[in-house]
Each structure stands twice: as C-alpha cells, then as structure tokens.
Amino acid sequence: MSDEFLCARCARHYSTCCQKTDIYVTLGDVRRIAVASSATDFTEYRAPKDASYDQTLEDPFWQHHVFRPNGTRRVLKQQSNGDCHFLGAQGCTLALIERPLICRIYPFDYDVDGIKERPAGGCPVQLLRPEQQLLQVLGMDRDEAERYRAQLYAELPEREDLDAATEVVAA
Ligand code: SF4
Ligand code: SF4
Numbered sequence: 001m002s003d004e005f006l007c008a009r010c011a012r013h014y015s016t017c018c019q020k021t022d023i024y025v026t027l028g029d030v031r032r033i034a035v036a037s038s039a040t041d042f043t044e045y046r047a048p049k050d051a052s053y054d055q056t057l058e059d060p061f062w063q064h065h066v067f068r069p070n071g072t073r074r075v076l077k078q079q080s081n082g083d084c085h086f087l088g089a090q091g092c093t094l095a096l097i098e099r100p101l102i103c104r105i106y107p108f109d110y111d112v113d114g115i116k117e118r119p120a121g122g123c124p125v126q127l128l129r130p131e132q133q134l135l136q137v138l139g140m141d142r143d144e145a146e147r148y149r150a151q152l153y154a155e156l157p158e159r160e161d162l163d164a165a166t167e168v169v170a171a
Contacts, residue, residue: 006137007091010124017106017122018087022046023076024066026155029100030074033086036098042085045072061112065156076100101152107134108145112153115146 010016025033025043034040045068055063066073077085086093096104109120119134128137135142 006123006127006134009127011091013127014124017103018084018092019082021084021122022048023084023100024073024102025076025100026152027074027158028151028155032098033094033100036094037086039085042077043074044077046075047071047073059111061153062156101148101155104148105145105152107138108140108142108149110145110149115142115149 007016030043033042047070055066079085079087084092086099092099092103105115107119107123109116109118123134123138125134128134
C-alpha cells in the first residue's frame, strides 16, 4: 500500500470531509477568516441535511447555542458542486490556524466535556494498514485538539444578532 498521505488518497477515492460536511462556524471563526482571507460573504444559515441530526440529548449545550429556533445554524457556504467555499485544487486555501475550529479538531470527536476516546466516523479507515491508527497517521495532537475544543465551546454562546450571515433555511 502506498505511503501517500491519507487525506490525499481519501480525496482520490472518496468525498472528503471538505466536500460532504456542513461546517459550523462561530462568530470568532468568521472574524478570523475574514481577516485572514479578506473574504466577507462566506457564511449562511442552513438546516442539517440529515433530519435525524439532533444533539439535544447527547450535547444540549451545543444544541442550545448552535441552533436557532427554526433549526438552522451558521455554516460555511458551499460551491455549486458541494465543496466547501474554501476548498481549492490543493486542499484548504486557509492556513491551519485560520480554519474553523471544528476543522482543526476533526476527526477527533468531542462534546462539552472534552475530547472523546474514539475518533469521529467519516475518515476512510479502510485505506489504513492494519497496524496503523487513524489519529496517528493524520498527525493529530490530542492536547492541541482539546485547546481548540475548549475555545470552540467558549465561543459558542456569542450572540446571533451580531451576525450578518445570509439566511438560507432549506439545506
Ligand atoms: S480528515 Fe479524514 S475525511 Fe478528511 S480528507 Fe483526511 S482522511 Fe479524508
Ligand atoms: S475550511 Fe478548509 S478544512 Fe474546513 S471544510 Fe473548508 S476546505 Fe476543509
């Protein structure tokens, strides 16, 4: 099996996390990205495509602060083919430190209490050799992810009415 970076193989064989995922952004994310990219119109409100997506029981803090009463939340816009607004030919066009917090944490799974032991689903673990661990192959640092997770949850409560994102109710 090739030693090509897993994300590159993922991109050749599958839809990646930058192509198939709604990326929630905090207002802190929006400000950081706006400064870094000079972009201004890159968010909108959409409801989850999967109607069963509901964190009410699993993570009520997330549910309460991320979702508005009409079921939408602030996410990055997508290109016409569904790719993330910031996905370019060579991958993300934002530097790591400029990316939305949830992009920096993925594929760690987490909730209000911390980083979970098992990674989130979604990465093509079938491309790994049996002895390889996903988070190790991707070079993920648990302590760094925990810092980003803590920052994410600290930013979630910032008030919606300061945001000027485009309203799009239907996903
Ligand atoms: S993080 Fe996972 S889903 Fe995203 S590109 Fe890499 S291997 Fe694919
Ligand atoms: S912001 Fe970058 S890392 Fe996050 S989904 Fe978009 S292209 Fe991928």
